[in-house]
Amino acid sequence: MERRLDTLESIAILDGLTAEARRNLAARCSWRDFKPHQQIVGHQEGSRTVFFLTAGKAHATMFSENGKQVTFRDITAGEMFGEFAAIDGKPRSATVEAVSRCTVATMSPELFWEVLRAEPTVMAAVLKRLTSQVRVLSEKVFELATLAVRKRIQAELLRLSEPSVTEVGNAVLFPAPTDNDIATRVATTRETVNRELSEMIESGAIEKHGRTLVIPSIEKLRSLLAEETEHYRVAVPDGRKKTGSAQRKPLRSPAPEQAG
Numbered sequence: 612m613e614r615r616l617d618t619l620e621s622i623a624i625l626d627g628l629t630a631e632a633r634r635n636l637a638a639r640c641s642w643r644d645f646k647p648h649q650q651i652v653g654h655q656e657g658s659r660t661v662f663f664l665t666a667g668k669a670h671a672t673m674f675s676e677n678g679k680q681v682t683f684r685d686i687t688a689g690e691m692f693g694e695f696a697a698i699d700g701k702p703r704s705a706t707v708e709a710v711s712r713c714t715v716a717t718m719s720p721e722l723f724w725e726v727l728r729a730e731p732t733v734m735a736a737v738l739k740r741l742t743s744q745v746r747v748l749s750e751k752v753f754e755l756a757t758l759a760v761r762k763r764i765q766a767e768l769l770r771l772s773e774p775s776v777t778e779v780g781n782a783v784l785f786p787a788p789t790d791n792d793i794a795t796r797v798a799t800t801r802e803t804v805n806r807e808l809s810e811m812i813e814s815g816a817i818e819k820h821g822r823t824l825v826i827p828s829i830e831k832l833r834s835l836l837a838e839e840t841e842h843y844r845v846a847v848p849d850g851r852k853k854t855g856s857a858q859r860k861p862l863r864s865p866a867p868e869q870a871g
Contacts, residue, residue: 617642619716621689622663624740627732636726640716645669645709652693654706659720662693667713671705672795682795684747685710687774694737697723755798763797764807765836768817772826780829787824811835 619625619633619640628636640663645651651662654673669686683705686692695704697720718726727734747770754763772782790804797804811817816832818825826832 617714617716618665619663621665622691622716623689624691624733624736627736628730632730636718636722637716639722640718643715643717645713645715647709647711649709651707651709651713651715652703654704655702656696657702659696659700660693661691661697661718661720661723662707663691663716663718664688665714665716668710669707669713670710671707673705680795681798682792684744685771691737691740694723694741696720760797760799760803761807762836763799764793764804765811765832767793767796768826769829769832769836772829772832776829782826782829784824784826786822787819 617637619637620630622633625633625636645667651669652658652660664686666688668688669692671683671686671692673681673683675681686707692707693703696702727737754766758766771784771788775782775784790808791801793808794801794804808817808819812819815827816835818827
C-alpha cells in the first residue's frame, strides 16, 4: 500500500511532467525514511543512486582528517541530490545527513538517465540546477578569499534567509542555525560566530528568541555586508552598473581577530 508521502509531486525538477508520469516514476523508485542525524549517503561512496527528498531537511557536508566539518548546503523537501555520481560515475562528493526526519525516494542511475533522455523539460531543469549550484559555490569561494569572518557570517545569514523573506522585508529562521552550523559554513570557529552574532544582536541587526532567529530588516543586513567589502563597479553606456576589473581597489587583509 502506498504511503501518503510516497509521491514525487513536490520535486521541483519534475514540474514539467504530467501527474501520471510522476506517479509512474514514483512507483519505480525505492522509498526510505531517515531519522535526524542519520547518514543518507557517505562521502566517497561508490554508489550512483539519485535521491529525491520529499519530506524533511538534510545537509551536505565533508569532514577533514582532523574532524573539521565543512557544510556546503542545506537540502530541503522538493530537492534532488546525488546526481553528480550518476552523471560522471565518480565517488560521492559529500556526505548527506538528515537534519530532521526525512523521506527519500531513490532512483537508479539507469532510470535517471532514461528520464533525462526522454524528457527535455527535466534535462533543462537539471542543467539550470547545476548552474545555480556552481554560481553559489563560486560566490562562497570568493567570500572565503576576500571577506573577513564578520562579513562571511552576514553573507551566510542572507543566504539562509532568502526562502523566508516576507513582503515587508524581514525574515524568520526556525529552527535558527546553531553557532557551530554557521561556523562550518564560513570556515571559522563556534566561538567566533557566537561573538559576532552577539554584536549583531546588540546593534539590532538580528534578534534571537529561543530557537528562532529574526532578521528585522533584510536591507539593513545587506547594508552591513556592503560596508567595507571588496565589491567594485564599472559604469556601462546604458547607465547600469556591472561588476568589472577596472579601477579595482586593493584588497585589505582582515585583522587577525577577524580572519576566522
